[in-house]
Amino acid sequence: MVLTSSLVIITALIIIDLIPIYRDQQWKAFFVYCFFLTIFLILAVLMEYNVKIPSPAEPIRSIVSFIFGFEQS
């Protein structure tokens, strides 16, 4: 489900956004765009196959508790 809907979005983005960027030869924007889209796609694929994606919530929680030294309530 994630993958299919992501693919739909990626296709739409390529048609609407990426092709004009390519035509205008904005290479920096083009590469950043492609880079983001690739991560987006990778995330979608991983989620489709139920791979657990690390969340920053937990590490941040432990860092914060380490620095401020409080116990979890």
Next chain:
Amino acid sequence: MYKEIISQKQAIVLMITFIIGSNTILVMGGKSKQDIWIAVIFAIAAACVLVAVYARIAKLFPEKHLFEILDILFGKVFGRIIVLFFAWYLFHIGAAIVKNISEFIRIISLDSTPVCIISLMTGIVIAYAVRSGLEVMGRLISIIFPIWITGTLVLTILSIGQYDINRLKPVLYEGLEPVISDAFRLFALPFAETVVFLCFAGSFQRKSSPYKIYYYSLLVGGFYLAIVVARTVMMIGADNLSMFMYPLYVTARLIRVGNFLEKIELISAVLIISCTFTKATVYLFSFTKGVAYLFNIRDYHRIAAPSVFLASIYSIPLYESAIEMIKWAQDIFPYYSIPFQIILPVAVWITAEIKLRKNKNTTAENPQNQAM
């Protein structure tokens, strides 16, 4: 690319909506129970001090946004590193707010719809808004805001018969301690978040005053929040407030006027979502601007869509559940934001003051910096 400008009124309205934003979802309950409104007022008072720093930074560097300021003050390399961290913060919180919205929708009604659909749909809406740019956002919010105000007023008036002022008693029963701990959280959650606005403070209309923008919206948004929590407590009681996941939504469920007008919580849900949507848009807009700045892309609109979609898909694994999300926002977020909300702006401010004073001594005249 021409320069985007939003008028002072639009900036104020945008910031008010931003402040109220996700706090309509992530209320706030906590230890102070019926004294929560006092906690809000304490938080406003504390934020007044910090906001002065933000406004001062915006005033010192007119027509510059935070990333440029960082570059000027800390140099190309170090400045960019800070921008990188800040962009991460914006991305993370932006994704978290998308998660707030999608969890909210999922829990209150679309329980069997895959959460990714809701997140990505939210992503589409936000991406379109971000891609259209700041001016459009300013205009959009000036349409949504009056509707939103009217809706809230109608809900408040309709529910006025169900208020019981006795539910606010006893005042300060547990003493000041829980109130202050709640105030700290509230300080970090909506009020100090206005640091994000520095990312496009350069687009404020030239003649507008950042002080006015910051203080107007802080006071209006803040007191609105105080009234909302007080209203919620008056309607369902402090114990219910801390028990329900979405108290504000619950109060709208209870409104009944006569025997014909009831079950109008959907209006409340719509208002809550449109408000939170604005906040997510502001965050992801700033993130897009940061990324564009990092990679020297002059036209940030170009990369708006993938940045927003990245955030919206990343919001799905961000938290396991709504409970975790709310707990995280209450317990961890205030500490997590300290570097970005307090340390960074204060550092920027102090460095800026020192550098500008030096400049003044050497060059003696610089009309831009003498603005204040």
Next chain:
Amino acid sequence: MKETQTTAENNVNKSVIMLKALKDNVKQFKDIFQNDDTFMIRYFVNSYQSQIRFCLLYLEGMIDAEKIYNSIIKPLIQTNLSENKTTNIDTIMNQVIISHKVEKTQDSDALISAIIRGDSVLLMENCYDALIIASKGWKSRSTTEPEGEKVIRGPREGFVEPLMENLSMIRRRLATPDLKFKIMHIGVRTKTKLGICYIDGIANKQILGELLERLNKVKIDGILLSGSLAELIQDAPYSPFETIGSTEKPDVAAANLLEGRILVIVDGTPHVLVLPYLLEQFFQSDDDYALNFYFSSFSRMLRVLSFILTVTAPAIYVALLTYHQEMIPTPLLMSILAARQGIPFPTIVETLGLILAFEVLRETGIRMPVSLATALSILGALVLGTAAVEARIVSATVIIVVALTGLTGLMTQKLKSPVVVIRIFLTILAGLMGIYGVLYGIILVLTHLCTIRSFGVPYLMSYTSLRPEDLLDTAMRTPIWFLKKRPRFISSSNKIRQANRRGN
């Protein structure tokens, strides 16, 4: 693009090189207008000097026979040219021909297009020059009240097809030398005449410049309708919303000019283009300013409300009935349920289908001769509707909802193209995500509306500026003495439109 260029070249090839001999010249014209039986060649000689031969060229049907007879042929034949020793084309132009507009030229393009436009060309023996003599004359429709913009109180006059008549109608209303007309030709083949009309000192020069630039960029075969020109030059070409308005009423056009807007009048279309055009103008009516302001404010709000309703009603119905049943009051839900017993289609299909059916009815209604209209309404509304409910194909509530949608949609006729698109878009979203889909759809539409501009002026300007004075003539219609300023951005320097209160 390529095609138009070659046609342009073809035209250039077919030109006339004016020679001395009359016969040669006539032959060249004959070649150009070969196979055209309306092309008339009339030879004649002055009655006193038989060696001075003339030839008059014109297209039959385009000219006024009276004019040709009285002002060209009669004087040329009857005047005694022999008195004048040096008879040349100049004396004829200045002394003989009785016409308000005569032009001497050798330019072949000018000559050909003059003939095409209904003027006549006079050729003379032993002369390189030719005269273009105004002789246009054809029947045009008399001015009637435009069907699309009916008013209760106000002028009944409407624009007609010929450009010049339209210009005169505007000129009659604005007796100021500041009113400027700029004539252009557009279309490689049609050479359609355009009139750009504005008031100097009120209209924004930047917008005018932008307009001229865009018009110059238009390279097209032909323009027959003002609507197709509007599509070529408007901003946001992919948007369902029109950013260039049109009107058929000279008084509306004059009012727009006074607000600093610019008109583009296309020859052959009674619909005059108004720009920049903002969303609020769709909700304004000519009548508003003639009737009491309380009433007009009320009806204006009604129009905005009905626009919102016509766009969202089916979507909200679908969302409530399929996602949020708890929101519907219990007695209402029960009667809806009772009505839906035994209906085979899902609500969303039912609603979309009925919306489509309604659009079909509307479209037939427009394209049909008036005499069949009663038959159509009986067929459409009575037979189809009732039978469908009785046969349990659609439920009565859907019919009510769609009928409401259609009715409110008729209130803002000019907005029908975006209305149809958005209505269906929102209904599909409602089927996908319930009321949240509708909300998202509305935010998307609003964002889109905020994005588009009409010649640099934000489409929603007065709604989004958060200035109370901008709402005076948009959300409501305040008394006229409140409207002291012209709309910002649209007019340039001259902002104040009236002195103090009530003509003091």
Next chain:
Amino acid sequence: MKRIIKILLYILIINPLLLTSCWNYREADNLTLVRGLAIDKAEDNNYLVSAETADMHEEGMEGKAKSVIIESKGETIFDAVRNAILVNVPRLYLGHTTVVVISQKLAQEGVTPVMDFLTRDHETRLEMHPVIYQGNEAKEIFKAKPFTAEIISEEIRDMLYEQKRISKAVQVQIYEFMECLASEGVSGIMPVVRLEEIAGEKVIRLCGTAVFKKDKLIGYLDEDETKYLCFVLDEVEGGVLTVNVGSKEDNGKITLEILKSKTKVKPSYKEDKITIEIKIRIRAVLDEVRTRIKFNDQKDLDELAKIAGEQLKGHIENVIKKAQNSNSDIFGFGLQVKRSLPKVWKEKGKDWDKLFRELEVNIIPDIEIVHTGLLIKSVEVGE
């Protein structure tokens, strides 16, 4: 290039259409509209849920609802609600439930599981009315014959709304009961219904109030006691006040109709002792006089008001006694203490149970008789 775009467009347009499967899309006619729930505890520790549903059918041009009862069993309440699918095809939809009838037995064991389900589920509504059924099994209630409405649950709800005129039952909604459960110093109450036989037909009758201690049912108040409870809770909006006058043998009764009643509860703390002061201000009219005593001038009316006040005081004291005996603070006196004397509550709140038993309550009634109806004198019978 064109071909790629064609394929992309295909993905773009066709896919979403295929994707729009059902998710939360549910046709309203595939739902069984539940109007009332009755929750029982079966012998095997399972829950027995009886749902009164509105079955829609059309008669001529108008829709009619017929009450249909569906019973199902499950380990938990929600399980039972879902198990109804086994009995009846469309699933039960709780979004329009108005009344939840809880059996006496279940209430005595504790209502927390019921309350949890009713508040947690997003379909159920917080403004439902919980009702205690006084009798064996709650499902019996749906066997009653309704008078006005087609559906029994609606009838119960209407009765609860209508009783405002007489103040002889309390109107409680789920969230209010939840608040009572959660906060200290107040006990929950619910209205009570039972079946009664009138002319061979079983009909529903509201009969007083159920008194809770924590989440357990511990006793009942009858209708009249409920009225006096309402006086303390400041929920009287109308109703009558009968006053006994004259000697016992005379059995003279005078009825006052209450126009307006306002109660103020004020706790005070003096010398290590908490006292509650209840001020009741009533505006009433003389409505019926069943006695020979004449009321001809203001002095008589004042006298009557005084007597009425005394009697009202006595009745209320009786109710408070009863509550004190069962040790359930249904009046929320504890909460009042907490709200107005937070310091005292902090000290003594822990043993409020004990304090409540010996709580001293001062009732100060203040009745004003506004007018005497259309008669300026009592009806005089010529002797």
